[in-house]
Amino acid sequence: MAVTTLDSDASQPARASLLYDPVIRGIVFQVLLALLILYLVVSGIANAAANLANAGIASGFGFLGERAGFDIGQTLIPYTSDSSYQRAFFVGLLNTIFVAAIGIACATVLGFIVGIARLSKNFLVRKVASVYVETLRNIPLLLQLLFWYKAVLSTLPAPRGSLELFNASVLLNNRGLIIPQWLPEAGAGIVYASIAIGIGAAIVIARWAKRRQMATGQAFPTIRMALGLVIGLPLVVLFLMGTPFTPQYPELKGFNFVGGSTLRPEFMALLLGLSLYTAAFIAEIVRAGILAVSKGQTEAAYSLGIRPNTTMRLVIIPQALRVIIPPLTSQYLNLTKNSSLAIAVGYPDLVSVFSGTVANQTGQAVEVISITMLVYLSLSLLTSAFMNWFNSRVALVER
Amino acid sequence: MTKIILSAAAGAVALGLGAQVASAQTLESVQENGYVQCGVSTGLAGFSNTDDAGDWTGLDVDYCRALAAAIFDDPEAVRFTPLSAVERFTALQSGEIDVLSRNTTWTMSRDTDLGLNFVGVTFYDGQGFMVPKELEVTSALQLSGASVCVQSGTTTELNLTDYFNANNMDYNPVVFEGLEEVNAAYNAGRCDVYTTDSSGLASIRLQLDNPDDHMILPELISKEPLGPSVRQGDEQWFDIAKWVYYALVSAEELGVNSENVEEMTESENPDIRRLVGSEGTFGEDIGLENDWALKAIKHVGNYGEIFERNVGPETPLQIERGLNALYTDGGVQYAMPVR
Numbered sequence A: 001m002a003v004t005t006l007d008s009d010a011s012q013p014a015r016a017s018l019l020y021d022p023v024i025r026g027i028v029f030q031v032l033l034a035l036l037i038l039y040l041v042v043s044g045i046a047n048a049a050a051n052l053a054n055a056g057i058a059s060g061f062g063f064l065g066e067r068a069g070f071d072i073g074q075t076l077i078p079y080t081s082d083s084s085y086q087r088a089f090f091v092g093l094l095n096t097i098f099v100a101a102i103g104i105a106c107a108t109v110l111g112f113i114v115g116i117a118r119l120s121k122n123f124l125v126r127k128v129a130s131v132y133v134e135t136l137r138n139i140p141l142l143l144q145l146l147f148w149y150k151a152v153l154s155t156l157p158a159p160r161g162s163l164e165l166f167n168a169s170v171l172l173n174n175r176g177l178i179i180p181q182w183l184p185e186a187g188a189g190i191v192y193a194s195i196a197i198g199i200g201a202a203i204v205i206a207r208w209a210k211r212r213q214m215a216t217g218q219a220f221p222t223i224r225m226a227l228g229l230v231i232g233l234p235l236v237v238l239f240l241m242g243t244p245f246t247p248q249y250p251e252l253k254g255f256n257f258v259g260g261s262t263l264r265p266e267f268m269a270l271l272l273g274l275s276l277y278t279a280a281f282i283a284e285i286v287r288a289g290i291l292a293v294s295k296g297q298t299e300a301a302y303s304l305g306i307r308p309n310t311t312m313r314l315v316i317i318p319q320a321l322r323v324i325i326p327p328l329t330s331q332y333l334n335l336t337k338n339s340s341l342a343i344a345v346g347y348p349d350l351v352s353v354f355s356g357t358v359a360n361q362t363g364q365a366v367e368v369i370s371i372t373m374l375v376y377l378s379l380s381l382l383t384s385a386f387m388n389w390f391n392s393r394v395a396l397v398e399r
Numbered sequence B: 001m002t003k004i005i006l007s008a009a010a011g012a013v014a015l016g017l018g019a020q021v022a023s024a025q026t027l028e029s030v031q032e033n034g035y036v037q038c039g040v041s042t043g044l045a046g047f048s049n050t051d052d053a054g055d056w057t058g059l060d061v062d063y064c065r066a067l068a069a070a071i072f073d074d075p076e077a078v079r080f081t082p083l084s085a086v087e088r089f090t091a092l093q094s095g096e097i098d099v100l101s102r103n104t105t106w107t108m109s110r111d112t113d114l115g116l117n118f119v120g121v122t123f124y125d126g127q128g129f130m131v132p133k134e135l136e137v138t139s140a141l142q143l144s145g146a147s148v149c150v151q152s153g154t155t156t157e158l159n160l161t162d163y164f165n166a167n168n169m170d171y172n173p174v175v176f177e178g179l180e181e182v183n184a185a186y187n188a189g190r191c192d193v194y195t196t197d198s199s200g201l202a203s204i205r206l207q208l209d210n211p212d213d214h215m216i217l218p219e220l221i222s223k224e225p226l227g228p229s230v231r232q233g234d235e236q237w238f239d240i241a242k243w244v245y246y247a248l249v250s251a252e253e254l255g256v257n258s259e260n261v262e263e264m265t266e267s268e269n270p271d272i273r274r275l276v277g278s279e280g281t282f283g284e285d286i287g288l289e290n291d292w293a294l295k296a297i298k299h300v301g302n303y304g305e306i307f308e309r310n311v312g313p314e315t316p317l318q319i320e321r322g323l324n325a326l327y328t329d330g331g332v333q334y335a336m337p338v339r
Ligand SMILES: N[C@@H](CCC(=O)N[C@@H](CS)C(=O)NCC(=O)O)C(=O)O
Pocket: B040, B041, B042, B043, B044, B083, B084, B085, B103, B104, B105, B151, B153, B154, B155, B156, B177, B178, B179, B196, B197, B200, B201, B224, B226
């Protein structure tokens, strides 16, 4: 803070002594404080290492390169028991990010719907939404996870008695939800390309439409157009190419189904629990955000002849977002951190794989827990950096 | 999990801020406290489990009681800390417990990297598999493709991988930290197979909804020598822990038991006289009184009595002595002489 006075330096009269210069003094004290903290950290680490050595406990980070020797139930990157502990760390990290990202998306969509429903004019809709919020917000998340895992998913039938959906191409049993896998054939590349082209074209058109509207005031059905390009175009190409994918249907072999992709019940329970719980909080944030926009805004819009739907979309929501985004960010952070309850339902997230199994197999709890804490800290900082950037984009821009 | 994080954090702070990790003073602090703090499992019938009255019982528990009796002449002078597999070593390292007696396998890396010393082998075991009978599986070699329930942070997790790899079989691990969760998952049919130490399987089977619907497969895929351990760096405490175990086995070898141990002080047999403290200063040499072993045997019984009472053929677990018989009876339990 002392540094901000620097530019006014030139206009100031020369000081009698450097000792009394607030700028210099400020810098000196900050440097001293930084050195002190550095000293504490370095001596703390050195001391810990010495004490660990005295106690005969291995220390250091060399273990990360060693062979892990255990298997993990869900891996998003290739991993075998011959991979290193470091690889196991990334498997756990990706599993955490995977469930958190999908959870955030689901919780946001559901939270917005419920939040808006709580303001509905329809009594039934409003009440159902309030009951949802009050119930889910007030039951501890751990209990909800156990409920989904033990009371719902584990009561599903065994593989032999699977529930069959969509002509037996999708199966639901106590080993998970098994869907056919679509193996690409020649020509699949063209379908992938059409998806990319669709997205690209949608972005270009959206920009053009916005510029045109700014200049001329003419509206353009951007959303419908974008949907058509992103979903419609690949679908058309898919059929024109004669569906260049072969489905591989799950088949009961021995103990379980082989082929197809499985969503494990551990993942489903965690995702359900996290999304439904966080959605209840997001709903409240959305409701508060909408209520925070004064009624005069709606009335003003109506008196200009803007329709209710458009008013919501162009007048209310943009202003509500400014109120919604900061607390929404902290819900996203909560969801990410809460995903560490995964271990209760056997989902192999970072905490379960790394600070559980790896810490125990190597015995290097201090190192492993430090790394884990650092990861959660970084994930949180990254999420809030992104949300701050987003917030500054929707913040009030004076024209 | 919170426990391990707390312990690790406490450990890190203690280590980092220069507090000396307790060493060489365990006996002193135990005597000051008036009890031994003993780490056990969260509930494995026969090894460490609370009974209907809320008292801890089991083979692992009795070892701690013997240790307490040798020090305080009171088998109740113990406090128990239930620990999951993942929590156990951190609890010992951080000084939260004085001794870990929790069906823990003695392995080289644990002995050398974790800053602990194994006292001895109180139960020789091996890893096995349990399956529902309706699967009609008769050998572990038919388990390819199965979902396997296993507890994290155990040797079990590693042996399982090795066994399936070595036999070119696939499997799907379902891993939990808590014993309760693994049991519940297996009970609900989430897995086809439950794997852990065969003694553990015998105990867990009894806790299932229908024990008779499940069977333990014949294969034992590993060596699991289970025994208590203490922190490294305190030789005196290590000696006490070790010799209490030897005393229990020696007593069985010499025919000394909880009933006759008081009379045995009059025995003519020099081996017995040294054991019960009628001769020599063996107790004083490890910082205790000379009748240390007598106290342990009087309150808890010899190794054979402990085995029969907790896991033997007369108990629900119905485990035969097998490898755990004395070396004179074809087993491998063998005590170093008190001399
Ligand atoms: N002997 C193995 C496995 C020991 C183990 O943790 N077994 C489980 C299953 S039998 C257990 O006792 N759990 C009890 C608990 O977590 O409280 C080891 O030392 O790693």
